[in-house]
Amino acid sequence: xxxxxxxxxxxxxxxxxxxxxxxxxxxxxxxxxxxxxxxxxxxxxxxxxxxxxxxxxxxxxxxxxxxxxxxxxxxxxxxxxxxxxxxxxxxxxxxxxxxxxxxxxxxxxxxxxxxxxx
Amino acid sequence: xxxxxxxxxxxxxxxxxxxxxxxxxxxxxxxxxxxxxxxxxxxxxxxxxxxxxxxxxxxxxxxxxxxxxxxxxxxxxxxxxxxxxxxxxxxxxxxxxxxxxxxxxxxxxxxxxxxxxx
Amino acid sequence: xxxxxxxxxxxxxxxxxxxxxxxxxxxxxxxxxxxxxxxxxxxxxxxxxxxxxxxxxxxxxxxxxxxxxxxxxxxxxxxxxxxxxxxxxxxxxxxxxxxxxxxxxxxxxxxxxxxxxxxxxxxxxxxxxxxxxxxxxxxxxxx
Amino acid sequence: xxxxxxxxxxxxxxxxxxxxxxxxxxxxxxxxxxxxxxxxxxxxxxxxxxxxxxxxxxxxxxxxxxxxxxxxxxxxxxxxxxxxxxxxxxxxxxxxxxxxxxxxxxxxxxxxxxxxxxxxxxxxxxxxxxxxxxxxxxxxxxx
Ligand SMILES: Nc1ncnc2c1ncn2[C@@H]1O[C@H](COP(=O)(O)OP(=O)(O)O)[C@@H](O)[C@H]1O
Ligand SMILES: Nc1ncnc2c1ncn2[C@@H]1O[C@H](COP(=O)(O)OP(=O)(O)O)[C@@H](O)[C@H]1O
Numbered sequence: 001x002x003x004x005x006x007x008x009x010x011x012x013x014x015x016x017x018x019x020x021x022x023x024x025x026x027x028x029x030x031x032x033x034x035x036x037x038x039x040x041x042x043x044x045x046x047x048x049x050x051x052x053x054x055x056x057x058x059x060x061x062x063x064x065x066x067x068x069x070x071x072x073x074x075x076x077x078x079x080x081x082x083x084x085x086x087x088x089x090x091x092x093x094x095x096x097x098x099x100x101x102x103x104x105x106x107x108x109x110x111x112x113x114x115x116x117x118x
Numbered sequence: 119x120x121x122x123x124x125x126x127x128x129x130x131x132x133x134x135x136x137x138x139x140x141x142x143x144x145x146x147x148x149x150x151x152x153x154x155x156x157x158x159x160x161x162x163x164x165x166x167x168x169x170x171x172x173x174x175x176x177x178x179x180x181x182x183x184x185x186x187x188x189x190x191x192x193x194x195x196x197x198x199x200x201x202x203x204x205x206x207x208x209x210x211x212x213x214x215x216x217x218x219x220x221x222x223x224x225x226x227x228x229x230x231x232x233x234x235x236x
Numbered sequence: 237x238x239x240x241x242x243x244x245x246x247x248x249x250x251x252x253x254x255x256x257x258x259x260x261x262x263x264x265x266x267x268x269x270x271x272x273x274x275x276x277x278x279x280x281x282x283x284x285x286x287x288x289x290x291x292x293x294x295x296x297x298x299x300x301x302x303x304x305x306x307x308x309x310x311x312x313x314x315x316x317x318x319x320x321x322x323x324x325x326x327x328x329x330x331x332x333x334x335x336x337x338x339x340x341x342x343x344x345x346x347x348x349x350x351x352x353x354x355x356x357x358x359x360x361x362x363x364x365x366x367x368x369x370x371x372x373x374x375x376x377x378x379x
Numbered sequence: 380x381x382x383x384x385x386x387x388x389x390x391x392x393x394x395x396x397x398x399x400x401x402x403x404x405x406x407x408x409x410x411x412x413x414x415x416x417x418x419x420x421x422x423x424x425x426x427x428x429x430x431x432x433x434x435x436x437x438x439x440x441x442x443x444x445x446x447x448x449x450x451x452x453x454x455x456x457x458x459x460x461x462x463x464x465x466x467x468x469x470x471x472x473x474x475x476x477x478x479x480x481x482x483x484x485x486x487x488x489x490x491x492x493x494x495x496x497x498x499x500x501x502x503x504x505x506x507x508x509x510x511x512x513x514x515x516x517x518x519x520x521x522x
Contacts, residue, residue, distance in 0.1 A: 176281055
């Protein structure tokens with residue numbers, strides 16, 4: 001039962017993570033493992049989370065995102081999020097995620113942001 | 119819970135019936151009622167069933183189709199069926215529907231058939 | 237081995253609920269779109285029969301579905317405590333229906349037989365009916 | 380009034396099964412896409428909690444969901460017979476989690492409260508937990 005697909009692209013010091021499918025507790029480990037292995041590259045600082053294809057997420061997904069955010073704090077990294085559907089966006093808001101993450105329109109705007117941060 | 123939409127177009131002596139959604143026992147009455155009211159026009163002879171948008175059908179749907187076919191037999195009417203998905207097509211085959219109905223590629227081919235029948 | 241039990245009121249609006257629920261359970265076997273539709277079709281046939289034949293369209297009956305996944309197969313039992321059947325062999329005859337007035341086509345059992353790998357029917361007049369279906373999805377795993 | 384009961388093994392692969400099943404039942408209320416997603420979210424929270432907190436990730440427990448539709452509202456109870464809670468008020472505190480090591484965010488209850496119209500929590504240590512959620516979909520009908 002493959003409910004989630006994760007595509008990770010490395011661009012300079014930034015990871016672009018595209019989630020496709022449903023991110024719940026059952027899928028959380030898969031996402032964590034994939035992202036952690038990409039974060040093991042020491043030059044990676046920023047994470048762009050593209051949620052355009054993320055049809056479902058619950059608080060287990062919030063936990064995974066916060067966990068990865070904690071990994072980039074010591075690197076002065078930024079977390080940028082784009083294209084979440086209405087329900088996922090509302091969940092992120094409820095979780096206070098936008099207090100630590102930057103909401104951007106799309107990957108392009110995200111890359112402008114991290115470009116400025118260099 | 120609107121699981122099915124029915125669009126019926128009258129063209130000469132032919133009804134083009136486009137089913138969209140799921141046709142099960144719960145929805146059978148709706149489809150029957152709509153088709154019967156269109157068949158009450160005495161000049162209607164042929165039925166073209168376009169199943170392109172029919173995502174699901176079970177044997178209750180077969181019953182509704184056979185019931186309407188019986189209504190057009192006295193009028194020397196033809197039943198033509200197109201664009202059923204694999205499972206719906208298989209069901210129609212199991213039911214022996216293609217012994218009485220003509221399988222056509224699309225509405226265009228169906229209209230050619232009934233044109234020839236005039 | 238994963239299992240579930242689902243019981244619901246014998247109302248026709250639950251036919252779609254039942255088939256979606258069972259196919260969501262079967263999703264664990266990673267079925268193709270075609271297999272999902274086949275599962276939905278056979279569940280729809282069995283649940284519809286429980287409602288219109290077993291409970292004669294009464295809405296105060298209960299339909300129960302047991303499901304389990306074992307060795308790459310989906311096993312499902314659909315149970316009603318309705319009128320039951322006198323003659324199961326007759327009921328399973330292609331095109332036989334006891335309700336032609338309701339525009340039944342009499343091919344519910346034929347569809348279940350064709351789209352499943354095994355079917356068992358257990359029924360007693362006045363007591364109800366149990367249909368057991370087995371559909372293989374993944375190749376059988378040697379354990 | 381339409382009702383169902385669904386019981387399943389406390390396995391994480393049943394989280395998606397449970398939320399799809401409940402939202403398929405709720406489809407009778409003709410919810411918006413957004414409302415369907417909200418229903419799926421709260422069911423996912425409650426079922427996940429039953430599995431990881433109630434049964435501590437043991438897979439031999441049973442999670443039971445009762446659902447009913449009444450006056451345009453979906454009423455759902457999610458029940459486990461797991462460890463239960465000492466202090467429900469503490470558990471419901473936003474950001475509180477007893478399992479930070481599992482990367483839990485502690486906002487499951489907050490989400491259920493925000494996306495539902497009513498929530499009741501009934502729990503006893505060693506006995507289990509029952510969460511009752513109510514979500515209005517259609518405007519209340521005067522009957
Ligand atoms: N659950 C049931 N309880 C009682 N009778 C049943 C049940 N299921 C099937 N039957 C009997 O078997 C017959 C054949 O069923 P089926 O092949 O599904 O065709 P149909 O539903 O179109 O009648 C029904 O007409 C009915 O008499
Ligand atoms: N079904 C349950 N059984 C036992 N404890 C529970 C249950 N549901 C919730 N809890 C307790 O309530 C706390 C808060 O739950 P929640 O807000 O969903 O956050 P999280 O699941 O992220 O920990 C949990 O950490 C747990 O201690």
